[in-house]
Amino acid sequence: xxxxxxxMQTTAACRPEEVAAYLDGELSAGEEARFEQHTRVCGxxxxxxxxxxxxxxxxxxxxxxxxxxxxxxPRDFSRVVRVHxxxxxxxxxxxxxxxxxxxxxLAVLAFALLGGAAISSALxxxxxxxxxxxxxxxxxxxxxxxxxxxAALILRALGASVAHEPGALRLLTFIGLTGAIVLLLRLxxxxxxxxxxx
Amino acid sequence: xxALSPTFESLAALADGDLVVRALGGADAGFxxxxxxxxxxxVSYVYRMIGDYDGALDLxxxxxxxxxxxxxxxxSEYKFSTWIYRIAHNAAIDYLRRTxxxxxxxxxxxxxxxxxxxxxxxxEQESEQKERRAEIEDVxxxxxxxxxxxxxxxxxHDMSYDEIAEVTGLPLGTVKNRIFRAREAMRxxxxxxxxxxx
Numbered sequence: 120x121x122x123x124x125x126x127m128q129t130t131a132a133c134r135p136e137e138v139a140a141y142l143d144g145e146l147s148a149g150e151e152a153r154f155e156q157h158t159r160v161c162g163x164x165x166x167x168x169x170x171x172x173x174x175x176x177x178x179x180x181x182x183x184x185x186x187x188x189x190x191x192x193p194r195d196f197s198r199v200v201r202v203h204x205x206x207x208x209x210x211x212x213x214x215x216x217x218x219x220x221x222x223x224x225l226a227v228l229a230f231a232l233l234g235g236a237a238i239s240s241a242l243x244x245x246x247x248x249x250x251x252x253x254x255x256x257x258x259x260x261x262x263x264x265x266x267x268x269x270a271a272l273i274l275r276a277l278g279a280s281v282a283h284e285p286g287a288l289r290l291l292t293f294i295g296l297t298g299a300i301v302l303l304l305r306l307x308x309x310x311x312x313x314x315x316x317x
Numbered sequence: 318x319x320a321l322s323p324t325f326e327s328l329a330a331l332a333d334g335d336l337v338v339r340a341l342g343g344a345d346a347g348f349x350x351x352x353x354x355x356x357x358x359x360v361s362y363v364y365r366m367i368g369d370y371d372g373a374l375d376l377x378x379x380x381x382x383x384x385x386x387x388x389x390x391x392x393s394e395y396k397f398s399t400w401i402y403r404i405a406h407n408a409a410i411d412y413l414r415r416t417x418x419x420x421x422x423x424x425x426x427x428x429x430x431x432x433x434x435x436x437x438x439x440x441e442q443e444s445e446q447k448e449r450r451a452e453i454e455d456v457x458x459x460x461x462x463x464x465x466x467x468x469x470x471x472x473x474h475d476m477s478y479d480e481i482a483e484v485t486g487l488p489l490g491t492v493k494n495r496i497f498r499a500r501e502a503m504r505x506x507x508x509x510x511x512x513x514x515x
Contacts, residue, residue, distance in 0.1 A: 136490075139497035143471070145478040171497070174504050177512065178472060182453065186473030189357040190364055193374070197352040200378050201345060204385035211386065 132157055133164050138171045333397035341388055348388075352381055355398070358474060359405050365469045366409040367416075368458060376412055380405045395483075402474075402484040406466070413462055449512065456506045464499035471496060 134154070140146050141154050158165045193199070230241075281287045328336065328350040336354075339347030359380055364373035383404050391400060457465060470476045470484060478496070482489045 136494040136497045139500055140478060140493040143478070143496070145493070170504075171500065174500055177507060178468075178500065178503070182457075182468070182472040186365070186457075186469060188361075190360045190370070190373070192356060192360060196374075197349050197356055200352045200356070200381045201349040201385075203378055204348065204382045205345070207382045208386055 133161060135164070135167055138164070138168050139175075141168070142171055142175050334393045337388055337391055337393070337397065340385075348385060351384075351397075355401055356381075359401065362402065362469060362474065363405055363409050365457065365473065366462070366466060367412050372412070372416075376408050377405075380408050383408070396480070399480050399483045402470070402476075402480075403486075406484050406486075409466075410462075452510045452512060453507075456503055456510070456512075459506060460499060460502060464495055464502060467492060467495050468499050468503070 134157075137146060137150065137154050141151060146154060158168055281291065328339075328346055331339075331350070333351065333354070336347045336351050340351065356377065360373050360377045363376045363380070364370055367373060367376065380401070384401055387404070391397065457468065460468065466485065467481060470481045471478075476484070478489060478492050481487075481496075482492045485492070487495070
């Protein structure tokens with residue numbers, strides 16, 4: 120007659136569920152040490168351990184050969200499965216596209232049925248946002264124009280003071296001419312570079 | 318040798334994660350190799366869970382179709398095998414919920430054992446072994462599904478407790494407890510049938 124957990128005199132320190140894990144090497148080092156220490160002083164758990172060890176031997180031999188037997192499969196099973204999977208995926212994608220189109224069509228239809236009044240109330244938030252954007256753009260444009268005006272005033276004042284200086288006009292003309300010549304040379308150079316591949 | 322053979326051989330050397338990458342990149346052969354690699358273990362697992370060979374083949378196809386559709390969601394930090402078993406576990410549990418466990422005999426009337434291919438044995442050995450297998454299958458099938466699954470994964474697929482916990486979504490403590498109880502539940506039926514293993 121074999122002892123079963125129910126027959127055992129267990130204490131609070133007994134952890135019968137750890138017996139299988141211990142035999143399978145699935146306890147952590149600490150748990151394993153604690154379990155071994157416990158089975159040295161607990162006759163019930165020691166007996167249970169022996170019973171489970173014997174049972175595991177039976178299961179390993181009996182189920183090892185039985186449960187590891189693999190089923191025979193139909194010919195070309197993997198190919199058939201792959202084709203089915205791909206076909207199913209295509210079907211799902213097509214269905215998703217159709218569902219999306221249907222949703223879009225329903226949305227358009229709903230707008231059409233709701234009528235102008237409903238549309239205007241539905242578009243009210245959009246209008247508010249658009250108005251805010253226009254106001255922000257106006258402020259930005261105004262700021263840019265004012266900055267330009269300021270810069271023009273400063274340049275005019277600078278130009279007037281320079282024009283009154285003797286020789287300054289000639290110096291400015293010389294700088295302008297030199298700049299123009301340099302710019303022209305660079306343009307010619309870049310034109311030649313772009314034509315090289317031909 | 319066909320021109321395709323080297324491709325399949327080279328694919329067979331690749332890790333699961335690399336095959337997933339290839340399959341996601343549109344390579345049919347990558348997914349087919351994954352199917353080839355896991356088809357037998359998954360059919361075997363599902364068959365033992367639901368007890369119906371044809372149903373197991375259909376369900377395995379569904380599993381691979383789900384795998385194909387979810388490849389993009391697979392994260393490489395997890396083991397692919399655990400991931401696919403998890404999908405198979407969910408499919409088997411859904412099936413059992415829908416239909417209830419089947420009690421179909423493994424052997425057909427003409428004595429031909431359909432799901433599993435047999436090796437070369439004398440008729441007496443074959444008959445004795447068949448009888449023994451049927452006894453073991455009976456013991457496994459008589460277990461509640463929650464226990465049966467853990468025994469199949471542990472003894473038939475050599476999974477660690479951590480992997481079993483991941484596949485079934487159970488806490489590790491529950492896995493330890495259930496494996497212990499499942500083995501205890503099998504003790505008497507095995508002894509009654511004279512299966513002592515060693």
